Amino acid sequence: MSGNRTFTMVKPEAVENGNTGAILAKIEEAGFRIVAMKKLHLSEDRAGKFYAVHSERPFYGELVEYMSSGPIVAAVLEKSNAVLDFRTLIGSTDPSEAADGTIRKLFAESKAKNAVHGSDSDDNAAIEASFFFADLEQF
Numbered sequence: 001m002s003g004n005r006t007f008t009m010v011k012p013e014a015v016e017n018g019n020t021g022a023i024l025a026k027i028e029e030a031g032f033r034i035v036a037m038k039k040l041h042l043s044e045d046r047a048g049k050f051y052a053v054h055s056e057r058p059f060y061g062e063l064v065e066y067m068s069s070g071p072i073v074a075a076v077l078e079k080s081n082a083v084l085d086f087r088t089l090i091g092s093t094d095p096s097e098a099a100d101g102t103i104r105k106l107f108a109e110s111k112a113k114n115a116v117h118g119s120d121s122d123d124n125a126a127i128e129a130s131f132f133f134a135d136l137e138q139f
């Protein structure tokens with residue numbers, strides 16, 4: 001059975017460009033409830049830990065540098081079938097391949113600077129939510 005929570009971040013370039021509100025509106029319009037949310041600036045060390053699963057990939061250094069380049073907005077979201085439905089809402093990693101109307105098609109600058117993160121499994125959603133939020137901060 002699939003879970004009902006996922007984890008997202010509005011990434012640094014989208015925050016910098018003033019797109020946080022528009023992206024959160026798309027998320028709520030799609031039926032997701034905001035369970036937890038905060039704005040914070042990841043250190044390189046914390047960004048490296050969050051993306052440790054990608055540490056062998058060629059873009060890891062660039063990804064860590066980018067994700068620690070400015071503040072992000074992190075959030076836990078709730079909806080039935082949350083992980084898969086959120087991946088559909090955000091679209092493909094590379095915005096040039098993302099479907100029309102998806103958040104990445106609308107707001108991403110490039111495959112690297114692609115506006116939002118979305119968990120890829122229920123297990124990772126739980127791990128990622130607890131990376132940023134205590135149980136008492138999730139409503």
Ligand code: IDP
Nearest residue numbers: 059062063092093111112113114116117118120
């Ligand atoms: P996802 O965010 O769609 O799940 P992943 O493959 O998990 O994509 O990659 C994590 C993040 O790493 C992407 O969102 C993007 O910011 C960055 N990334 C992925 N592939 C590349 C690449 O080929 N070049 C530069 N950055 C990349």
Ligand code: MG
Nearest residue numbers: 117118119120
């Ligand atoms: Mg991923």
